[in-house]
Amino acid sequence: MASRNFRELLESRWELGNFLCVGLDSELSRIPESARKGTIRETLFNFNRGIIDATHRFVCAFKPNSAFYEAHGEEGLLALSDTVNYIHEVAPNVPFILDAKRADIGNTNNGYVEAIFDRLGVDAVTLHPYLGKEALMPFLKRSEKGIIILCKTSNPGAGEFQDLETGGKPLYLTVAEHVAKEWNANGNCGLVVGATYPEDLKKVRAIAGDMPMLIPGIGEQGGDLEKTVSAGRDSRGRGMIISASRSVIFASSGKDYAEEARKKATELDGVIRSAL
C-alpha cells in the first residue's frame, strides 16, 4: 500500500475504459432487510461488500460520502474502515475517494490529513476551496493522493455564490483556474463539477486541461449522461470520474439489491462507453 498513487491507479482504470464511480452513500434506513446484520457496523459493511463485489470489475473508483458513516458515530467510522480494507483486499487497483468536503486552516488540516489519509488509508478526498491554497497545503503536499476541490456543485442552489461574477468570470471558473494553474504543482488536484450543469462542465474542462474531474449528479439528481461525457472528457477522451450513488446502490430494496446494482451500473457504464 505504501506505493499507491491515486492518479496512477485512476489512469490504469481509464485505460480499461472505466469511468463510472460508485458512490457508497449507504444511508442506513434505505439498506434492504436482507443485507442487515446484528450491529450497524456489520450492516453498513455487509451492504457495501455486496455492492463492491457486484461492481468493482468495471468501475474507475469507489466514493463513500463520510456523512452517512459519521451519522452512526464510532460504529459508522469502523464500518467505513472495514469498507476501505475490503476494497484494498478484493479490488486493490480501484482507487477510493472519501467524499468528506473538509477544509480548515493550515495546521488544523493536519488532523484531517491524519484521519483520512494515514488512519483510514483512502486515496483521495474532496475539499472546499473557500479558505484558499495556503490553508490547504497539508493536503496539497501529499503528492500521491488525490486532492479534489469543489468547483461547481450538483445541487440546485449551487449558483448562489459559485456563479457570482469575479473579474469577468463566475467564481467557479476562477476556482478552476486557480486550482489548475496554482494549486496543482504536484499534479494531484482534481475538481468536482456536477453533471447537472453540463454547460458549466464544458467551461471548466476548457480551463482545467486533462485534470481529473469528479462528476456527481447523474441518476437521482437528474444529470444527463451523454451530455456529461461530451462536456467532461479531456483531450485524451479520459479525465472523468462519473459518480452515481443512490440510483445504483438502492436500485432494488429486495434480496437482489447487489445484482440490481450491478445491472444499473452496467447500464450506466454502457451509456458512458457508447458516448465516448
Add this chain to the structure above:
Amino acid sequence: MASRNFRELLESRWELGNFLCVGLDSELSRIPESARKGTIRETLFNFNRGIIDATHRFVCAFKPNSAFYEAHGEEGLLALSDTVNYIHEVAPNVPFILDAKRADIGNTNNGYVEAIFDRLGVDAVTLHPYLGKEALMPFLKRSEKGIIILCKTSNPGAGEFQDLETGGKPLYLTVAEHVAKEWNANGNCGLVVGATYPEDLKKVRAIAGDMPMLIPGIGEQGGDLEKTVSAGRDSRGRGMIISASRSVIFASSGKDYAEEARKKATELDGVIRSAL
C-alpha cells in the same frame, strides 16, 4: 437538554460580560505529560477536563475543533463525546460550538446534522458557505442551534477567493449579506470573521447587525484584541465570541497547565472587558 437554545445560552453569557471562547484544540502531541492517562480517549478528555474546570466560570462558549479528535479515530470521537457530556454536567449554561467546517448537498447534510446535533449534542456548528443556502437547509431549519458560516477566515491566505470583487464588494461581504438577509429566517445564524482582519470585521459588523460573530485568530495567530473588540461589538456592545485556543490551553507544558490556562484566559478576559 431538550430546551437548550444556542442564542439564549449565548445571550445569558454576554449578559454576564463573558465574551471569551476557549478553543479545545487539544492536539495530542502538545498535551503535557502530567495530563496523560492510559488511552488516547482518557488523555484527551482528562486534559480537556482540566481546561474546562479552570475556565468555565468566565467564558461565553467552548469550541473544540473536530480535526484534533478525528485524527484519533473512534477514540478521538469518544473523547469528544466525553468532553461534551462533561460540559453539560459542570457548566450547563455554557454553549458548546463544534468547529467542524462541514457542508454537503441537501439530504447528505442530514448525516452531519444527526452526527453533530443529535448524537454528539453540541449547540452550534461552523459551516462552509460555498454550496449555498439551499444545500444547508437541514442545518438552517434547526432553529435552536447555532449555524455559524465561514465569512472571512483568520488564515494569511484567506483572501484568495474571499476578497474577490463580486458586484462591487468582496465575496466575504456578499456572504455576510446573504446570511444576514436571506439565511437567518430562524434567527440562528452567525458568521466567522478572523481577528487577524479587524478592518474587515468592522465591515462585516456593519452588514450583519447584531448577529453573533465567532472571532478566532487572537493569541498565536496574532490578532489584536483591542482592535477586535472595537470592530466586532454590536449595537448593544455584545455579539462577539472571541476565541483563543493554543495560547490558552497550551500556556504551560507542565503540571500547572490548567492553572496557567486560567491565568492566560483571565488576562484575555480582562483585556476584552476593558476594551468594551
